[in-house]
Amino acid sequence: MIKINVLATFCLLLVSFVSCNQEKDLQRPNILFCIADDQSFPHAGAYGCEWIKTPAFDWVASRGLLFTNAYTPNAKCAPSRACIITGRNSWQLEAAANHVPFFPAKFKTYAEALRDNGYFVGYTAKGWAPGNPGVVNGKKRGLLGPSFSKIKTIPPTDGISKIDYASNFKAFLKANKEGKPFCFWYGSTEPHRAYEFKSGVDKGGKSLDEIGHVFGFWPDNDTVRYDLLDYAFEIEYFDKHLSRMIEELKENGMLDNTLIVVTADNGMPFPRVKGQEYELSNHLPLAMMWPKGIVNPGRVIEDFVSFTDFAPTFLDIAGIPESESGMQEIEGKSLMPVLFDEPGAKGRGFMVIGKERHDVGRPNDQGYPVRGIVTGEFLYLRNYHPERWPAGNPETGYMNCDGSPTKTWILNDRRKNGESWLWDMNFGKNPSEELYKISEDPECVNNLADDSQYAVIKAGLVEQMDNELKAEGDPRILGNGGIFDTYPYAQKATRNFYNRFMAGENVKAGWINQTDIEKEKLE
Helix, strand or coil: CCCCCHHHHHHHHCCCCCCCCHHHHCCCCEEEEEEECCCCCCCCHHHCCCCCCCHHHHHHHHCCEEEEEEECCCCCHHHHHHHHHHCCCHHHCHHHHCCCCECCCCCCCHHHHHHHCCCEEEEEECCCCCCECCEECCEECCECECECCCCECCCCCCCCCCECHHHHHHHHHHHCCCCCCEEEEEECCCCCCCCCCCHHHHCCCCCHHHCCCCCCCCCCCHHHHHHHHHHHHHHHHHHHHHHHHHHHHHHCCCHHHEEEEEEECCCCCCCCCCCCCCHHHHEEEEEEECCCCCCCCCEEECCEEEHHHHHHHHHHHCCCCHHHCCCCCCCCCCCHHHHCCCCCCCCECCEEEEECCCCCCCHHHCCCCEEEEECCCCEEEEECCCCCCCCCCHHHCCCCCCCCHHHHHHHHHHHHHCCCHHHHHHHCCCCCEEEECCCCCCCCCCCCCCCHHHHHHHHHHHHHHHHHHHHCCCCCCCCCHHHHHHCCCCCCCCCCHHHHHHCCCCCCCCCCCHHHCCCCCCC
8 A cells, every 4th residue: 555655755765956946856767667578587787687688677777676576466478467567466456367358347557547647658579468458448448558569679589579779769759749658668578488499598698508407397318408598588688678768767757766676477488497387487577767766775675565555666667656546455565675775675575376267278167266375485376276286287288388308308298208207297287285495495306395394384374374465355265266267268260279179170379399299198
């Protein structure tokens, strides 16, 4: 809830700026929100990652704040972005808890609230997506304002978008004829799949031995390393456009009073990460910079931050009380006390996470419901339907995992050898409960849920998680979780996909390879 009067705070904390031109110094700040598509923590130079070069992200972090425990409540594009723009957890968003939904008209976004209070808003490339935002007054609803995506460029690979993100940001600034404070969403489509195989080496100048460690739930071979370097190449492309946007702000004299937020929507598009609820799925990079506003820059923030915290922070710095924003009650907490380094200012001590229905590929469009809780030491997960396939059914190609060389290698390993612990880890069914000591096992390989040594810890986490979800009115914890499977997909092409596919209809999903589809039905 918004508790800080931003103008009063400016007067107290930014007194050195308020001299001969008080009105200018107290101008409401601009907001540049930059979101990569599928980038896991800790894949940025500021976190010590040496095989991915992110000088712009690192620059923002060094001159602002670097967050080490930022989490999305739901590790998939549409529900994660819904949490960002509404300030509510996905289980509080009805149909928007799911991937590819009809966005409920009742939920106003922070961009709409800012627009209604004098801000110039817009976005480039991928905003809230995929799904149907609905219609207002006969026009497609602009959840983030109008799109600025017309200017194109020649990308370095076939897998990278032709949209010139930075040039479109420049066009957005020029379109702001009245000089209003602005809020712009830079929605890169990188490093989302598909990649041009070996582009990281052939066009990015990388080498396979740059990667010091391959996660233990994948094979460490050339195929996977090439795949990882292609992923790195696309993150670096995102970072280059961020750098150009920062330069544009400098040239226009806007940098000092612009809050820059850089993050990603969910984890990397590899098996057992994107679309799941493990540490690498939900744990994301985050840096913030605001020269005129952040006190004591260069700090590293270890407290937990939720993606629901962005919306109330943006309202707060714009001086818009939540009660006057027109938004549904916000679950997130403003980060203003953290930005201003107020005495005793702290973030969260834990995060509740979860998911419902993601991509197609299960009978009757069923989801894979999960709820979990993350602390500094442990991750607990409850799988409500362990009889279902977490990555999607094998006979439709494990459709909650994007097609990739890494995915293909692991699937072929099982087909070749009959049994494969790699396949079990990435595509097999999960037990009803999972518990990982992430302080020692961040890759979530060793499940401690049935270990009696951790029974008391597990019980405490379960109680804490359940109490939080009950307080938030989660239908799943209150016994009405089935409602999430009743919300239809917004795209006709994917609705009832499994049943139509199994009946022999010519239905295809472009984000998997045809070889991902198992010829035999697995139990």
